[in-house]
Amino acid sequence: MRPSSRLLAASTASVLALTGLVALPQNAHAEPLPEGVTTAENPRVPEGAEWTEAYFPSSVESNNGDPVELHADILRPTHLAPDEASPVILAAGPYFAHEGQTGDDGFDHTGPSERFYDLVEGGDLMERGYTFVMVDTRGYGGSTGCIDWLGTGEQADVVSAVDWITDQEWSNGKVGMYGKSYDATTGLAGANLQPEGLEAVVAQEPVWNMYNYLYSNDLPRPNQIYTPDAYNEIAQLSGFEEGYAEDGLDVPTDTDRYLANAAYEQGAPECLEKNSMDGYNNTALTDDYWVDRDLPSQAKGSTVPLFVTQGFIEPNTKPEDMQTYLANHEGPQRGWLGQFEHVRGNDVYEDGSLAMGREGWFEEVMSFYDEYLLDVEPTVDYPNFLLQDSNGKWRAQDAWPEATKDVTVELESGVYNDNGVAQGPPPSNPDAAVGDDSHLSTPNSGNMEEGPGLTGLEDSAARDIAGRSAEMAAEVNYATFSEPVLTDVRLTSTPTIRLETEGERNVMVRLWDIDPDGTTTMFNENVAVLDSDGSTEFDLKGQEWTLDAGDTLMVTIGTVTDGYWWPSPSNADVTVTSAELDLGLQTTADDVSAEGRSNIFLDYYKEAYTLPEPVTPTEGTFVLSLADPSLSVSPDSVEPGETVELTGAGNDPGAKVEVTVGDQDPETVTADTDGGWSSEYTVPDDAEPGAVTVTATAPDGTVSTAEFTVESVATPTPTPTGPPSPSEDPSTSPDPTDDGSGDDGSGDDGSGDGQGKGNLADTGAPAMAALLGAGLLAATAGTMMLRRRRG
Numbered sequence: 001m002r003p004s005s006r007l008l009a010a011s012t013a014s015v016l017a018l019t020g021l022v023a024l025p026q027n028a029h030a031e032p033l034p035e036g037v038t039t040a041e042n043p044r045v046p047e048g049a050e051w052t053e054a055y056f057p058s059s060v061e062s063n064n065g066d067p068v069e070l071h072a073d074i075l076r077p078t079h080l081a082p083d084e085a086s087p088v089i090l091a092a093g094p095y096f097a098h099e100g101q102t103g104d105d106g107f108d109h110t111g112p113s114e115r116f117y118d119l120v121e122g123g124d125l126m127e128r129g130y131t132f133v134m135v136d137t138r139g140y141g142g143s144t145g146c147i148d149w150l151g152t153g154e155q156a157d158v159v160s161a162v163d164w165i166t167d168q169e170w171s172n173g174k175v176g177m178y179g180k181s182y183d184a185t186t187g188l189a190g191a192n193l194q195p196e197g198l199e200a201v202v203a204q205e206p207v208w209n210m211y212n213y214l215y216s217n218d219l220p221r222p223n224q225i226y227t228p229d230a231y232n233e234i235a236q237l238s239g240f241e242e243g244y245a246e247d248g249l250d251v252p253t254d255t256d257r258y259l260a261n262a263a264y265e266q267g268a269p270e271c272l273e274k275n276s277m278d279g280y281n282n283t284a285l286t287d288d289y290w291v292d293r294d295l296p297s298q299a300k301g302s303t304v305p306l307f308v309t310q311g312f313i314e315p316n317t318k319p320e321d322m323q324t325y326l327a328n329h330e331g332p333q334r335g336w337l338g339q340f341e342h343v344r345g346n347d348v349y350e351d352g353s354l355a356m357g358r359e360g361w362f363e364e365v366m367s368f369y370d371e372y373l374l375d376v377e378p379t380v381d382y383p384n385f386l387l388q389d390s391n392g393k394w395r396a397q398d399a400w401p402e403a404t405k406d407v408t409v410e411l412e413s414g415v416y417n418d419n420g421v422a423q424g425p426p427p428s429n430p431d432a433a434v435g436d437d438s439h440l441s442t443p444n445s446g447n448m449e450e451g452p453g454l455t456g457l458e459d460s461a462a463r464d465i466a467g468r469s470a471e472m473a474a475e476v477n478y479a480t481f482s483e484p485v486l487t488d489v490r491l492t493s494t495p496t497i498r499l500e501t502e503g504e505r506n507v508m509v510r511l512w513d514i515d516p517d518g519t520t521t522m523f524n525e526n527v528a529v530l531d532s533d534g535s536t537e538f539d540l541k542g543q544e545w546t547l548d549a550g551d552t553l554m555v556t557i558g559t560v561t562d563g564y565w566w567p568s569p570s571n572a573d574v575t576v577t578s579a580e581l582d583l584g585l586q587t588t589a590d591d592v593s594a595e596g597r598s599n600i601f602l603d604y605y606k607e608a609y610t611l612p613e614p615v616t617p618t619e620g621t622f623v624l625s626l627a628d629p630s631l632s633v634s635p636d637s638v639e640p641g642e643t644v645e646l647t648g649a650g651n652d653p654g655a656k657v658e659v660t661v662g663d664q665d666p667e668t669v670t671a672d673t674d675g676g677w678s679s680e681y682t683v684p685d686d687a688e689p690g691a692v693t694v695t696a697t698a699p700d701g702t703v704s705t706a707e708f709t710v711e712s713v714a715t716p717t718p719t720p721t722g723p724p725s726p727s728e729d730p731s732t733s734p735d736p737t738d739d740g741s742g743d744d745g746s747g748d749d750g751s752g753d754g755q756g757k758g759n760l761a762d763t764g765a766p767a768m769a770a771l772l773g774a775g776l777l778a779a780t781a782g783t784m785m786l787r788r789r790r791g
Contacts, residue, residue: 056164063146073133090134115134138157205342208321305331310335420508508559522610629657643680648704655670
């Protein structure tokens with residue numbers, strides 16, 4: 001059960017008291033909507049909608065002590081009466097100013113933001129009877145207050161918006177949130193706080209943890225400077241002070257109230273300064289500033305239904321901490337996850353191809369909203385998650401991730417020099433870099449919508465830059481190789497690296513896929529500042545990458561060579577004394593295929609991050625295997641001289657398995673195409689009674705065991721006989737010198753070494769067939785031979 005709004009308000013008040021912020025009173029009652037404006041009066045209003053504006057207070061004051069008034073643009077279906085209740089879809093964030101989303105969009109006159117008109121039209125919102133509300137969070141558009149970049153204040157704005165909507169007579173009391181990028185992240189915040197009436201959230205390409213957009217494990221990204229600057233600019237969009245009376249239109253100016261609110265940041269320069277310095281001064285994830293913005297931790301206990309999208313190889317809002325968020329979130333989950341960039345589910349490229357590679361976005365989204373906002377049972381049984389792997393193929397599964405097997409592999413130790421200066425050292429202060437990105441390898445807009453650095457690898461120059469970064473990493477960092485995988489192995493979930501090091505200061509870890517022909521593509525990476533105690537642990541990005549049979553995984557460790565970070569290199573050697581990598585492996589054999597295809601960005605990505613020259617791996621030092629081996633012995637009880645059959649299953653096809661019986665030396669058998677093998681073992685005649693353990697060790701070190709028992713053989717009781725009669729032949733009489741011990745005087749008691757050695761035969765290896773006869777003879781002398789069986 002979700003917490004009630006009363007409990008939520010009490011909880012929020014407690015948090016605000018700790019942060020020194022004061023809660024403001026909520027509006028107590030609804031106000032009727034004014035007469036709306038249609039598309040005939042203002043072409044910026046979509047067909048079938050009436051546009052009105054409203055204002056309401058946020059429950060939390062600004063960080064400069066001022067009260068916060070929030071502005072909303074409301075689009076209502078023209079066929080609904082003003083007081084007719086309808087479900088409401090809410091989008092909240094910085095991109096809904098009348099002047100434009102991230103800057104001046106060049107409109108001739110005022111009007112509601114067109115940011116999500118694709119949803120309004122593609123989802124047929126007006127025809128379906130949905131109301132669409134766009135709320136400017138504090139400091140943006142027509143709302144007052146200092147911008148807060150998803151802190152407790154802006155999160156309170158989301159709750160206030162939901163509370164205000166559910167209190168209106170034109171609302172049925174059920175709200176869904178919709179967004180992409182920043183306003184997808186406000187959706188996650190809403191799901192975490194789960195105010196009463198919030199029934200569903202659709203979040204496309206969100207930032208899962210705000211810290212990761214400016215830093216990576218204490219190492220700053222250029223976003224540390226450019227992101228606050230970008231949002232300061234957005235907060236200063238001013239609105240329309242002049243009307244428009246051309247083309248038969250007579251569109252008035254923005255209202256005085258809107259214009260006054262839009263000018264708030266310009267009259268409060270302390271807001272912009274604080275926004276610039278907060279991200280710059282708070283560099284550690286444990287800083288209070290970032291604790292307030294730790295959305296994955298705050299997701300614990302949330303039951304709001306959630307529908308997300310995430311590109312695994314996108315360079316903007318990356319799949320960092322996504323797994324933690326989804327694990328903590330307890331409500332229903334849906335998602336489209338794949339190999340695409342910072343796009344919407346319905347986006348298309350200039351050639352008409354779908355950016356994600358899959359059709360049906362709005363159909364599935366509206367089915368999701370209908371289910372939770374109108375209690376309409378879906379007519380299509382949509383999978384919980386639809387996933388696209390690195391081969392461009394789509395599949396359905398119940399959750400993400402679904403690893404078949406979690407493994408920890410040991411990597412090679414090595415030495416690298418921390419001399420990589422990806423984009424030059426970070427500026428000494430924010431003002432030194434604002435408005436100047438000339439020293440960057442690629443331009444950086446700083447805002448989430450347009451993204452940092454590479455926002456589209458369709459540009460050949462951008463691909464060249466990315467390729468050079470990958471080439472540098474391969475040249476200056478040291479590598480560890482796996483053995484070639486025997487079957488297709490998908491790398492899923494979020495890898496974790498643990499390092500023991502000597503020296504300072506930075507480290508970069510990258511994962512690469514090497515094809516049998518040496519073609520080498522980088523598919524995952526992350527960086528960190530090494531811990532001073534020499535023990536460093538951090539996550540890479542979430543991933544869905546398939547190593548095809550015969551491919552090799554390469555892991556490189558070394559200095560930072562990528563322009564997405566601002567390292568301060570030590571120019572000193574770093575010695576890695578030990579390294580471990582946690583990976584989630586998933587079989588492709590159980591894939592449930594789904595409609596969809598590859599996309600252009602995946603092709604561009606592979607081109608950009610594939611090394612120009614092939615790589616020849618050195619000997620592999622670890623094995624990636626999906627095998628789940630088992631071992632059985634039949635029968636489980638035998639007498640000396642009898643044979644047991646040893647059967648293995650669940651191995652990789654062609655795997656070399658070491659089989660050991662008792663304390664004998666191991667023998668190698670080869671798994672067949674189904675991953676099975678079979679051998680026979682003959683128990684020596686002189687074997688001692690007791691349990692015998694059999695082990696089978698797979699190439700990845702997995703050990704299977706089984707046991708059989710050697711039973712003792714009862715010694716027959718001799719029949720008593722009297723002295724021989726005179727007529728008997730003395731040669732048939734017992735030897736009076738025989739003491740009955742069976743010792744022939746040779747000194748060999750026939751017990752061998754007492755370890756129960758016998759004859760192990762792997763039935764089906766032609767190379768050993770010629771030794772079969774010798775093996776049977778040698779068994780009585782305590783030796784063991786192997787005969788292979790196919791099958």
